[in-house]
Amino acid sequence: MRTHYCGLIDEALIGQTVTLCGWADVARNLGGVCFIDLRDHEGIVQIVAEPGEAEGNADVVAIAETIGYEDCLRITGTVRRRHNPNTKIATGQVEVVATAIEVVNKAAPLPFHAHENPGEETRLRYRYLDLRRPEMQRMQRTRIRLVQALRRWLDARGFQDIETPILTKATPEGARDFLVPARMHAGEFYALPQSPQLFKQILMVAGFDRYYQIARCFRDEALRADRQLEFTQLDMEFAWVREPDVQDAVEGMMRTVFKEVIGVDLAAPFPRMTWAEAMRRYGSDKPDLRIALELVDVADLVRDSGFAVFADAANDAEGRVAALRIPGGATLSRKQIDEYAAHAAKFGARGLAYIKIDAAGEVSSPIRKFFDDAAFAALVAHVGAGNGDVVFFGAGGYNRVSDFMGALRLKAGKDFGLVEDAWKPLWVTDFPMFEFDDEAQRYVALHHPFTAPAVDDIDDLRANAKTAVSRGYDMVLNGNEIGGGSIRIHRPEMQSAVFELLGIDAEEAQAKFGFLLDALKYGAPPHGGIAFGIDRIAALMAGTESIRDVIAFPKTTGAQCLMTGAPSPIAEAQLAEVHVAVRPKG
């Protein structure tokens, strides 16, 4: 239907006849001459319909006068040099003098114009109009180029792209499983996979050696700004490997794709940090290294202070007293400090002690009174506070203090413009194998129950479960966990022992994961892998906060598709065919 793309018309085509197809971005009539900005996926070119002697010319102008926003047009004309070049567009040196205009499909008056950005509800309802905006096109295309670059890298290295099932087995108690009733098996259900974890391990047992998949995964949970019910992972697994084999490979992959897609050079090699160090220095297992601020432990300096909150935590083997110095933070008002306290409270703080030293060296601090001069001076010196600074303190259980002090660090970084404009990747390693769930009074897996412990000896693991370290690793970029993986358990006895430590008895293990335990019995090689969050990485590359901008048809935080109206009620007869009924409320 066309000879060229609108956005690619250039001076080399001057004098030639072209046929173009696209949308009327803008149409205007200036003293009898009509100008149409014709847009396609490559860009915009100016069309001119002007009165003249040529046959049919009056028709062309007459049609041009009727053109409205977003009409679909097919236009034939001659390329000529513009009198007034438009340097803002790539085709700005030329224009096309129309000899024929066909209105292929007239557009009704639009709910909003493609150059506007109405509220997100409207954007999602009319997603097809929103996606026409150049900014949305750019973000979608960034994602597409990311996936292409990843596949190029993987295909060139012999990774096998293998599809795993979407209709799979439900995990008993799988609180986040989506369930799918089975028409052929009344009363039974499939589940949508939260990840292809077990299938990729099975593929290693099956001898595929190197696997990847751009895999759709599903998690039925209340949506947050950065979560969707369905999301996309680059899922990878390697046989016959140890940690560096996986880490070095995917680190190189990330460097390649960041360079290819957005021209960014990531550090080589990525820094590495244990989980313990990340928690200690940054109060986070996904530290944002663009912010130079660090937590400082002060337990030794407050152990004997009169402030019980500090002294108790300092004297508790599982406690922590940490300080965060914010250079220039003394400008914070009392009200602003209260806001910091409220922010910390969201992450579990019960209060927020501070020391403020104004430009003149004047100290204001609710905890000053608990220290004698020498002890206070030592504390100030230890955290490196000087005139103009504020220092926040947190005291309590180790993980809780780390969490809220880490959250304060991020807030301070943003508030004080301390976030470096840079790309700061790192590896976080040596995660705890287990976390003790106080509510359930049992261990839960910090990664997942298939992650190998650092020790090979089962008795050793049993004896030291509380402090056991796993062979898990996360790739972190600018405060986002963009990839998480581990070396897996490949010996059935170890897998059984870990299930047992997690409170899963042999019968339950067989019911849930019998096929995995079987597979490990019949010659399972050592293996490990990683999964990357494509939506998040694409959002980072596209420079947007919201992953919804890099998903063509996202759902709202209310789990709805506003365009199609999913989910929706279903007629009884259709439900009966799959053997389910809606459960009465209450």
Place this chain on the structure above:
Amino acid sequence: MRTHYCGLIDEALIGQTVTLCGWADVARNLGGVCFIDLRDHEGIVQIVAEPGEAEGNADVVAIAETIGYEDCLRITGTVRRRHNPNTKIATGQVEVVATAIEVVNKAAPLPFHAHENPGEETRLRYRYLDLRRPEMQRMQRTRIRLVQALRRWLDARGFQDIETPILTKATPEGARDFLVPARMHAGEFYALPQSPQLFKQILMVAGFDRYYQIARCFRDEALRADRQLEFTQLDMEFAWVREPDVQDAVEGMMRTVFKEVIGVDLAAPFPRMTWAEAMRRYGSDKPDLRIALELVDVADLVRDSGFAVFADAANDAEGRVAALRIPGGATLSRKQIDEYAAHAAKFGARGLAYIKIDAAGEVSSPIRKFFDDAAFAALVAHVGAGNGDVVFFGAGGYNRVSDFMGALRLKAGKDFGLVEDAWKPLWVTDFPMFEFDDEAQRYVALHHPFTAPAVDDIDDLRANAKTAVSRGYDMVLNGNEIGGGSIRIHRPEMQSAVFELLGIDAEEAQAKFGFLLDALKYGAPPHGGIAFGIDRIAALMAGTESIRDVIAFPKTTGAQCLMTGAPSPIAEAQLAEVHVAVRPKG
């Protein structure tokens, strides 16, 4: 963990020390010398553990003596030339003399050996063992290479790989929809997509111009040998196109990938045939052109015969009397002819008339008596029957006769070895727009309700719905419909008119497809596309009848995954969370 792959050890490495990882394919002890065939994804190499003077050598032999089938091993040794080369394997000129053997993971006694092919149930239950068989590896890798070749072609031509939702809107009365209860919306459901059809059309409206996706699709129906609950399509859509734009492009794509993946040159260009011609000559809308047999219409010759079955059909404007000559078919016994009749009956035949002419020219035929000599001779001459042939006849409604005579043609082709060893692609075009559903007493869409009619005029379509032809096209290869597509309706009035002809009133259309009708209103370009069945194409390329062989984790015809045990019953508490209950039987 390794320096080389087993299957790639060659003479260039003689004298070098290598470390290999893999499975013990076979292990045997010949007079104190142990031989292990070590296998990885690249192939097999022979390992030798022999008594000797070197330190640790006795250990190596002792370990080698304990090796069983499928043990996971890590072996270091020196490459040397074999005394007795094995020409059956790529590494057959060399062997590796082990200096260290590590049993990385011992395998339990296997349910079956990797060289065996037990029943399909066992294969599917222990899929990880089945997939280790070189033949299964080859078939899976054929599929992987197919998808890679397709992506290479598409990416190089600016097709945008865009993901569309898996959790989407249920179609009211969508008898084949999988339903997914929504946790956040009690009583509402998502559905899994039968195809991304509407989303890809929306993407064209959104200005993406060229789209593709290797898309998982879902159809909840009783499984046949060649169907799965979930299947994979190469889904494509083009904006601003007419039929040849789509057809020429994807035809070139198929030629490229067949050449790249299995070295086959497909015809250029593919033959094209209307639906009417395909039904007339081959009794099928997906004719297998490897079989030279064709149907011959004989209505004109039997119109006045005394055989009412023939005469009635011949005199009915919607009837058909067709003949199929099978050269050499006179060898068929009475019992075999009965089998042909039974086969035809499965496809709707109520009887099967025939004429058999033996080698001596003797005629046996239950319909001989209905014709005088001249009429009979004319009939025999018209179908070209000679000594040694059999001719089958079908009479009745046009489509029914075409169906069962087409089925006989395929059976005869196979039975008489008349299937050429070749790749025979073609396009089938000009499908009827509608089919009249006798049961529902209304029109149904032959492709789908978004397919454009050949006529642009709505009144014309309404007036001639019965004979209207669509702008649909199928790509057929060796009797398989491997791709189906169409130019779509892009004008909202035409879409509404087609819905109306299909008995979908305005209210229902709005409820089901309101977002599509809206999208067509706001500047929808002409567009069209196609979808290819990846599972089927991979099976054809891999040379297997069953698509299960090219799916890593397929379900049975009973819709079950024998490895994981999906689907499975779900506890009441978990069902309550998603607001459904199992419906009592009856």
